[in-house]
Amino acid sequence: MAAIIPNSVFYILSFFIPMILSLVGLPLLIRFMHKKGKYGIDIHKKEQPKVAEMGGTIILLSVIITSIILIFLVDNPQEKLTLGIFCLTLLIAGIIGIIDDLFRLSGMLKPLLLLIAAIPIIVSGLIVTGIFVPEPLLPFVGQTRLTIVYWILLPFVITVTSNSVNMLDVFNGTMATTSMIVLTFAFFANLIIFELNFQTLDLTYVLILMMIGTLLIFWIFNKYPAKVFAGDTGSLTVGAALGIIAILGRLEVVIIIAMIPFIMNAFGIISSVKGLFERGEMARPTKMTDDWKIESTGNPKAPITLVGLVIQKGPLHEKNIAKTFNILTLVSGVFALLTAVLIRLTMEGIL
Amino acid sequence: MSVLESTSKFFKSIGDSIVKYFQLIPRLWKIIGLETFIFATFVGICAVISEGIMLIPSSTLPGLNFLFAGLKVGLSLLLVGMWLTAWYFLTKRLMRNDGKKETEIIEEEV
Numbered sequence: 314m315a316a317i318i319p320n321s322v323f324y325i326l327s328f329f330i331p332m333i334l335s336l337v338g339l340p341l342l343i344r345f346m347h348k349k350g351k352y353g354i355d356i357h358k359k360e361q362p363k364v365a366e367m368g369g370t371i372i373l374l375s376v377i378i379t380s381i382i383l384i385f386l387v388d389n390p391q392e393k394l395t396l397g398i399f400c401l402t403l404l405i406a407g408i409i410g411i412i413d414d415l416f417r418l419s420g421m422l423k424p425l426l427l428l429i430a431a432i433p434i435i436v437s438g439l440i441v442t443g444i445f446v447p448e449p450l451l452p453f454v455g456q457t458r459l460t461i462v463y464w465i466l467l468p469f470v471i472t473v474t475s476n477s478v479n480m481l482d483v484f485n486g487t488m489a490t491t492s493m494i495v496l497t498f499a500f501f502a503n504l505i506i507f508e509l510n511f512q513t514l515d516l517t518y519v520l521i522l523m524m525i526g527t528l529l530i531f532w533i534f535n536k537y538p539a540k541v542f543a544g545d546t547g548s549l550t551v552g553a554a555l556g557i558i559a560i561l562g563r564l565e566v567v568i569i570i571a572m573i574p575f576i577m578n579a580f581g582i583i584s585s586v587k588g589l590f591e592r593g594e595m596a597r598p599t600k601m602t603d604d605w606k607i608e609s610t611g612n613p614k615a616p617i618t619l620v621g622l623v624i625q626k627g628p629l630h631e632k633n634i635a636k637t638f639n640i641l642t643l644v645s646g647v648f649a650l651l652t653a654v655l656i657r658l659t660m661e662g663i664l
Numbered sequence: 665m666s667v668l669e670s671t672s673k674f675f676k677s678i679g680d681s682i683v684k685y686f687q688l689i690p691r692l693w694k695i696i697g698l699e700t701f702i703f704a705t706f707v708g709i710c711a712v713i714s715e716g717i718m719l720i721p722s723s724t725l726p727g728l729n730f731l732f733a734g735l736k737v738g739l740s741l742l743l744v745g746m747w748l749t750a751w752y753f754l755t756k757r758l759m760r761n762d763g764k765k766e767t768e769i770i771e772e773e774v
Contacts, residue, residue, distance in 0.1 A: 452707055453714035462737060570706065573699050580755045619695070622758065626691050637688050644696050648703040655707065659714075 318386060320514045328522040330382060334375035335530035342371050343534070343541050353542055357484065357631045359605050364539050367414050368531060369547020373407035375527045376400075376554070383519065394437060395444060395516050399557055401433040406475055406553030410546035420590035423545075424472045430553050431468035434560060438464075449565040450506065452655030453664055470560060474568075475552030476589075477575035480582055482548040483620065485539040487635045489532035491642045492551045495571045496521050496528070498646035499558065502567040502653035506660070517562030524554050537632045566656070571649035574641040578619035585617035602628045698758055702751050709743045717743075 346352055346365035355364050380400035384393050409426045412418060418426065437444050447463035448456045459466075482488035500521045507515065528551065534541045543551075559568040569576070586595055598615035599607045606628035609621055623629065623637045658664045689696075717739045723729040 451710050451713070453710040454718065457740075458733075459737065462741065570703060573702055574695075577695075577698070577751075577755050580752050584752060584756045617756070622695055623691060629691075633684075633688060636685055637692055640685060640688060640692060641695055641699065644699050645703075648699065651703070652707075655710075 320511050323383065323386070323514055324518055324522055326386075327379060327383060327519040328526040330379040331375040331523050331527035332530050334378055335371050335527045338371040338375060339368065339530065339534045339541060342368060346541075355485070355539060357601065357605075357607065358538060362538065365541045367411070367544040367546050368535065368541035369407070369410060369543040369545070369550055372527050372531055372543070372547050373403060373410075373550045376403055376523055376550070377407075379523050379526075387514065389514075391441070391443065392514060392516060394441060395561060396519075398433045398437050398444065399520055399554075399561065402430050402471065402557045403550050403553050405430040405432070406471065407546055407550040410544065410549035413545040413549070417591065417593070420588070420594060423591075424476050424589060427472040427475050427549065427553070428468040430471045430475070434557065435464070435467055438467075445560050446563055448563075450563055450656045450660070451566055452652055453659055455656075455659045467560065470565070471553050471556040473576070473579075474556035474559070474572065475549045477572065477579040478552030478555065479545060479548040480579050481575050481619070481638070482543055483618075484537075484631050484635050484638075486532055486536035487638050488543050488548050488551065489528045489535050490635065490639050491574070492555065493525055493528050493532065494639065494642040494646050495555060495568065495575075495649075496525050496558075498571045498649045499555075499562070499564055499568055500525075502564060502571075502649055503562055505650065505653040505657050506564075506567075517558065517564070520554070520558050520561070524551065524558070537635065567649045567652050570652050571642070571646050573645035573648070574619060574638065581617040581619065581621075585615075599624070606630050607634060694758060698754055701754065702747075705747055705750065709747050712743060713740050 343365040346367065347363070351366050352363040353366050355362050377400050380396045380403075384396045384400075387393055387396065406427060409418070409423065409430070413423055434445065438447075447460055448458055449463070451457055478488060478492060481491060500518065503515070503517050503521070507517075509515065509518065531541075531543065531547070535543060555568055555572070559565045582595075583589065596612045596615040597610055598612070598618050598621050600610045602608050607620070607630070608624055608628035609615075615621075619638070619641070620634060623634055629637070655664065717736050720732055720736050723732055
């Protein structure tokens with residue numbers, strides 16, 4: 314079947330199918346969640362609006378449905394398997410997110426459970442060769458040979474990316490925009506390192522476009538003032554997608570660099586509270602001013618967060634905090650592109 | 665509203681939002697500095713691995729070759745570990761001064 318479908322069509326489909334699915338699914342989900350009383354209070358607004366929860370379910374569903382459609386359309390068994398791995402990894406992370414949204418998992422149990430999300434990639438890597446290359450590309454060094462170490466690190470990649478996206482999903486629109494920025498830079502980094510050849514299908518572009526497509530629509534509903542929250546379902550799914558794209562696309566280093574603000578935020582929280590805790594288990598780091606800006610609570614027991622650093626010089630409106638996150642991710646994205654250029658130059662023997 | 669007016673309004677709104685983004689940058693110098701440091705040290709580590717650690721020779725003897733390969737990986741991981749530790753402590757140090765003590769003092773004085 315793939316012989317009659319040009320590769321460019323796969324790229325177009327991978328972008329537009331999840332977009333349409335999200336566009337149809339999100340309004341339905343919002344209505345359903347309000348009907349079932351599954352909503353959260355947006356505490357950063359004066360009106361304290363009720364916002365539908367678990368919007369991430371639509372992100373998860375649209376990506377899974379798109380992956381399944383593409384599995385039927387591609388001809389190559391290896392490509393089918395890669396799409397299957399992507400689909401399964403996100404499904405596991407998404408189910409953990411759903412359980413967390415419904416029953417609240419402890420801060421320690423959630424990352425431990427997320428280790429399971431790496432099982433599909435590990436098992437397929439053991440059975441079939443060439444699904445992923447355990448040789449990350451580094452600037453100046455080029456292809457590394459971390460054969461054993463890579464396997465040990467694999468489960469942590471998904472856990473780290475999922476949890477760090479989850480930890481930064483605190484304001485309207487931030488998770489969607491920052492993740493889209495990371496994915497866009499990953500797209501261009503892939504273009505720099507591996508180029509785009511329409512003769513062969515590069516699934517890294519397909520996976521990135523799939524995520525951007527769904528996140529773009531999700532952002533429209535999640536941007537200030539939000540009509541829906543992603544919940545842990547959304548943030549863990551998106552985080553797992555970033556992790557698995559990094560592994561399958563050999564963009565490990567590029568994505569780590571692009572995710573510097575996410576990791577910085579996670580480092581701050583873990584170091585200050587000395588462990589992994591749920592948001593509800595920790596003291597609140599921020600409070601609202603009389604004019605509904607966000608300022609530090611001044612509580613020494615509160616976790617140290619990226620928001621805390623941004624509002625160091627004074628309170629800031631939620632919308633502006635979201636913008637600062639975007640700026641920081643854009644800066645790290647530029648560094649990710651520079652990393653890609655260095656990798657390319659190394660591979661060509663110029664460096 | 666004419667097409668010209670709506671087009672100019674559209675571009676003005678884009679321009680305004682870009683200006684708003686630039687107005688926020690002075691707040692972020694410290695964090696951007698930390699991001700730059702993280703990136704620069706990472707590139708530096710890669711250069712050290714390439715120009716130093718990769719110069720450790722390979723051996724034709726299987727046992728010795730395994731030892732050398734292990735040494736290469738071990739030293740590289742040590743550098744990456746040092747990079748992550750420096751990143752962690754700098755983040756911690758930078759975020760420690762998020763006005764907590766100052767706020768407390770002001771509240772006490774009031």
